[in-house]
Amino acid sequence: xxxxxxxxxxxxxxxxxxxxxxxxxxxxxxxxxxxxxxxxxxxxxxxxxxxxxxxxxxxxxxxxxxxxxxxxxxxxxxxxxxxxxxxxxxxxxxxxxxxxxxxxxxxxxxxxxxxxxxxxxxxxxxxxxxxxxxxxxxxxxxxxxxxxxxxxxxxxxxxxxxxxxxxxxxxxxxxxxxxxxxxxxxxxxxxxxxxxx
Amino acid sequence: xxxxxxxxxxxxxxxxxxxxxxxxxxxxxxxxxxxxxxxxxxxxxxxxxxxxxxxxxxxxxxxxxxxxxxxxxxxxxxxxxxxxxxxxxxxxxxxxxxxxxxxxxxxxxxxxxxxxxxxxxxxxxxxxxxxxxxxxxxxxxxxxxxxxxxxxxxxxxxxxxxxxxxxxxxxxxxxxxxxxxxxxxxxxxxxxxxxxxxxxxxxxxxxxxxxxxxxxxxxxxxxxxxxxxxxxxxxxxxxxxxxxxxxxxxxxxxxxxxxxxxxxxxxxxxxxxxxxxxxxxxxxxxxxxxxxxxxxxxxxxxxxxxxxxxxxxxxxxxxxxxxxxxxxxxxxxxxxxxxxxxxxxxxxxxxxxxxxxxxxxxxxxxxxxxxxxxxxxxxxxxxxxxxxxxxxxxxxxxxxxxxxxxxxxxxxxxxxxxxxxxxxxxxxxxxxxxxxxxxxxxxxxxxxxxxxxxxxxxxxxxxxxxxxxxxxxxxxxxxxxxxxxxxxxxxxxxxxxxxxxxxxxxx
Numbered sequence: 001x002x003x004x005x006x007x008x009x010x011x012x013x014x015x016x017x018x019x020x021x022x023x024x025x026x027x028x029x030x031x032x033x034x035x036x037x038x039x040x041x042x043x044x045x046x047x048x049x050x051x052x053x054x055x056x057x058x059x060x061x062x063x064x065x066x067x068x069x070x071x072x073x074x075x076x077x078x079x080x081x082x083x084x085x086x087x088x089x090x091x092x093x094x095x096x097x098x099x100x101x102x103x104x105x106x107x108x109x110x111x112x113x114x115x116x117x118x119x120x121x122x123x124x125x126x127x128x129x130x131x132x133x134x135x136x137x138x139x140x141x142x143x144x145x146x147x148x149x150x151x152x153x154x155x156x157x158x159x160x161x162x163x164x165x166x167x168x169x170x171x172x173x174x175x176x177x178x179x180x181x182x183x184x185x186x187x188x189x190x191x192x193x194x195x196x197x
Numbered sequence: 198x199x200x201x202x203x204x205x206x207x208x209x210x211x212x213x214x215x216x217x218x219x220x221x222x223x224x225x226x227x228x229x230x231x232x233x234x235x236x237x238x239x240x241x242x243x244x245x246x247x248x249x250x251x252x253x254x255x256x257x258x259x260x261x262x263x264x265x266x267x268x269x270x271x272x273x274x275x276x277x278x279x280x281x282x283x284x285x286x287x288x289x290x291x292x293x294x295x296x297x298x299x300x301x302x303x304x305x306x307x308x309x310x311x312x313x314x315x316x317x318x319x320x321x322x323x324x325x326x327x328x329x330x331x332x333x334x335x336x337x338x339x340x341x342x343x344x345x346x347x348x349x350x351x352x353x354x355x356x357x358x359x360x361x362x363x364x365x366x367x368x369x370x371x372x373x374x375x376x377x378x379x380x381x382x383x384x385x386x387x388x389x390x391x392x393x394x395x396x397x398x399x400x401x402x403x404x405x406x407x408x409x410x411x412x413x414x415x416x417x418x419x420x421x422x423x424x425x426x427x428x429x430x431x432x433x434x435x436x437x438x439x440x441x442x443x444x445x446x447x448x449x450x451x452x453x454x455x456x457x458x459x460x461x462x463x464x465x466x467x468x469x470x471x472x473x474x475x476x477x478x479x480x481x482x483x484x485x486x487x488x489x490x491x492x493x494x495x496x497x498x499x500x501x502x503x504x505x506x507x508x509x510x511x512x513x514x515x516x517x518x519x520x521x522x523x524x525x526x527x528x529x530x531x532x533x534x535x536x537x538x539x540x541x542x543x544x545x546x547x548x549x550x551x552x553x554x555x556x557x558x559x560x561x562x563x564x565x566x567x568x569x570x571x572x573x574x575x576x577x578x579x580x581x582x583x584x585x586x587x588x589x590x591x592x593x594x595x596x597x598x599x600x601x602x603x604x605x606x607x608x609x610x611x612x613x614x615x616x617x618x619x620x621x622x623x624x625x626x627x628x629x630x631x632x633x634x635x636x637x638x639x640x641x642x643x644x645x646x647x648x649x650x651x652x653x654x655x656x657x658x659x660x661x662x663x664x665x666x667x668x669x670x671x672x673x674x675x676x677x678x679x680x681x682x683x684x685x686x687x688x689x690x691x692x693x694x695x696x697x698x699x700x701x702x703x704x
Contacts, residue, residue: 005322008478008526009303015534018300024293026486029283044503048216093468094434112493113504126467126515130460148493148504152485158450161316161513162467165492167504168216170460174375174391176398177220177266178418183374184426184433185460185507 026149033146037111038193041144044114045191048168049181053136053192060194064103067136067190072100077124078138080197087124096125102132105196106139107156107163112147115167116191119160126162130185135169138194216502217458218391220269229399229416230258235384235563241585243627244567246592250560253395263395263561267552270391273501274549274602281497287490292606294487295543298448299533305448305481306524312451313522316513321523326356329525333358333440333473334365336521340471342367342437348455348462349373350442351389351546352475354568355527355581370432372461374425381408387562387570390499390548395561439465443476443522444545445491449484452512453522456495456505463509473521474511479529479542491545494604499547532580537615541576543605550599550609556592565589572599576612579620587625590616648688 034040042052053063061081068074075096076083081103096102104123106116116137123129145151156163170185181187215221233256236249254260278284298305310320323329329352337345345362347369353359359380362369371380375392379385382404386392393401398416405421406413409428415421441462443453453474455462466472482488496505514520533539551557551571562570567578567586575593578586590613599609620626621634640650685693 004324004328004526007324008322008524008530009306011526011530012303012306012478012533015530016300016302017534017536018296018539021293021297021300023297023483024290026290026294026490029286032282047214047503048506049214097430097434115504115508120515127464130463130467147489149486149489152489157452157485157510157512161511161515163510163512164463165504165508166460167506167508169506171217171219171458171506172374172422173218173220174373174378174393175396175401175418175421176226176262177218177224177269178398179214179217179219180419180422182426183422183459183461184372184429184464 028147028149028153030146030150037144037146038141040111040146041109041114044111045168046114048114049171049179049189050114050168051188051190053190055193063192064136068101070100070134072133073098074101074103075099075128075132076103077122077128078103078105080138080194087128091125093125093127093131096127096131099128099132101134101136102128103136104128104138106137106143106191108143108145108151108154109139109191110146110148110151110165111144113165113167115151115165117151117154117156117163117165119156119163121160123162129164129166130170132186133182134188135166135186135190137189137191139191140196141193142195215273217506218270218500218502220266221273221501222269224262224265224269226258226262226397226399228258229397230256232256232396232400233259233561235387235561236566238566241582243585243588244565246560246564246566246589249564249566250556250592253561253564254559259395259397259561260559262397264558266391266394267558270500271549271552271602274498274552275501277497277501277503281493287494288604288606290490291494291545291604292543294482294490295605296540298481298483299479299539299542302478302481302533305483306478308448309446309451309481310524312449313513314451316451317520318451318513319519319521321521323523323525323527325527326358326525329356329475329523329527330358330361332523333475334362334367336471336473337367337438340437340519342471344368344370344432344436345438345440346370346372346433346436346465346469347440348442348457348465349376349386349392350440350475351386351568352442352477352525352527353440354385356475356525358475370429370436372429372433372465373457373459374422377425377429378404381405385563385568388548388551389546389569389573395563433464433468436465436469438471438473439467439469440473440475441466443474443480444495445482445488446476446480447483447485447488448481450512452510453480454488454492455509455511456492456507457509458502458506460507463507466509466511467515470517471519471521472511472514473523475523475525477529478524478526479544495545495547498549498602498604528580535580537619538576538580538612540607541573541580541612543607544573544577545605546573547604549602549604553598553602555594555596555598560592565592572609572613573607576607576609576616579616583620583623583625587620588627590620591630648686
């Protein structure tokens with residue numbers, strides 16, 4: 001409806017009474033960033049309802065295996081872990097529905113908020129982040145940034161069509177403020193620090 | 198289906214966490230009581246907010262829970278604020294970024310359109326709600342869509358979208374829990390962030406028992422949430438299209454951003470092959486640096502949580518998928534030209550002004566009878582219909598708390614006062630107020646008459662019997678005590694104590 005497009009833009013131009021308003025410069029606010037961001041990331045992740053798994057130097061994937069306590073298909077989207085299912089070029093978004101656990105790698109993490117960033121590159125099919133019952137996530141500690149200002153300097157935003165910060169599991173408190181994990185998305189979210197190979 | 202199937206639902210650690218909309222301490226309604234309904238809407242007749250508010254206040258359990266929950270969110274917000282040294286700087290930046298963008302809104306809209314189109318998004322423009330609905334219906338019809346899953350969007354509430362789709366035989370499923378509760382109860386959302394905050398758990402149990410077959414005697418929040426998840430999931434999996442709103446639109450990258458706690462926007466957008474986003478034209482911001490400021494402020498201001506559980510960025514359709522954005526004006530371009538009221542367009546719909554407002558907390562969002570309730574509603578609603586919403590700007594004590602918590606520094610309480618002036622100037626004032634204002638005007642216009650009237654009023658307040666002060670005609674006597682009156686007026690005191698001194702000092 002190109003008529004409306006022109007009408008809206010014309011109305012905006014006619015009603016511009018704001019004068020010149022300069023665009024502010026946004027600082028990074030990262031002078032106070034600690035050298036090791038792992039501790040802050042863990043604190044923020046736990047605040048948001050996520051769990052950090054304890055690494056095992058001798059058997060790096062043992063914590064992932066131990067975190068899988070329920071029966072049901074395990075989907076792996078990472079080369080480090082062998083699951084029951086894999087995403088193939090034929091996989092449809094709804095095919096992920098029966099998955100109990102999905103194992104994913106995050107593109108990066110944000111210490112300020114305990115957030116994990118995924119794009120279609122890590123998710124393979126976008127629903128792998130939301131339709132499984134539980135997520136187990138590998139995060140390279142070298143890929144943690146201090147705050148959201150730093151996070152938006154990353155290259156993912158102009159490379160991917162879809163990118164999401166997931167901060168803890170799905171949550172709601174719409175009924176009397178009672179916190180319930182697993183409103184629509186995942187019921188639990190666990191993170192294992194594991195350098196990318 | 199029982200909650201026992203999933204022990205994480207009753208995770209003992211979860212009770213200590215207060216992220217998202219969770220309260221920081223246990224708040225539980227003690228009794229079941231019928232839910233008071235919202236304002237009575239009669240066509241274009243002015244909404245009587247105080248009538249609906251009185252019914253909400255009379256439902257004491259509802260009023261107490263509502264007040265406690267929203268005040269708790271306000272306190273959580275304060276705690277987050279104190280944890281961030283640069284908080285006030287972020288508010289200044291957010292306000293400045295929004296003002297800059299609004300001052301060049303045509304430029305940024307065209308920039309977004311160009312970048313989004315280059316990434317494969319189909320951009321549409323709608324001048325009002327009716328055109329928005331027609332555009333979306335056209336897209337759905339072309340794809341033969343019969344079921345649409347949807348995440349929460351205040352804009353679609355503005356457009357009357359659900360009712361329009363029902364008339365056109367498209368089934369719309371709300372996927373946000375609070376919004377779904379409201380949809381199943383055929384009631385509008387009462388708050389921009391927590392749509393069912395005015396309901397007690399027993400109200401929800403009643404709605405779910407009638408609509409999705411839950412146990413009417415089980416009002417456990419975990420149980421009810423799980424029932425909704427199980428009932429909604431097959432609908433998500435079988436829908437042919439998904440719809441979201443948009444919290445922020447980044448012009449330089451052609452990205453729109455959606456913030457939810459439940460992950461329902463991501464499911465709605467990523468599960469079916471077609472994604473439509475309805476977005477108001479005021480949601481634009483220039484770039485990613487700016488986005489960081491707003492993501493840091495939004496959830497902290499709204500709920501006192503560092504970030505929403507999901508912050509989702511859409512820049513183009515996924516492989517084999519289709520993505521549409523409908524940019525909606527619906528009165529916004531006209532508001533841009535309103536000298537006193539254009540800063541209302543900076544609003545990011547966090548609801549902080551509602552959580553802090555003493556009137557909102559005690560009267561419930563549905564008492565406003567409009568899409569937008571609370572302080573922000575008082576200054577936005579009259580731009581949609583000046584006659585119907587002419588009484589709303591009086592539902593405020595002008596205490597200014599809304600302005601103090603606003604993350605984008607909208608001068609809300611000043612605009613409320615300005616609306617009172619504007620409405621009076623346009624003759625949009627109730628008959629009772631008109632008579633009182635005329636009398637007050639005559640008294641205040643003459644210093645002699647004004648001074649003569651003061652001792653009379655003072656003496657009357659001191660000596661009138663209780664029933665004359667606290668009756669139906671004197672609205673100021675309801676729910677509050679009239680303050681103690683001083684023995685003399687300031688003018689009398691000044692003349693006695695200072696006037697001689699002042700005059701002596703001059704000579």
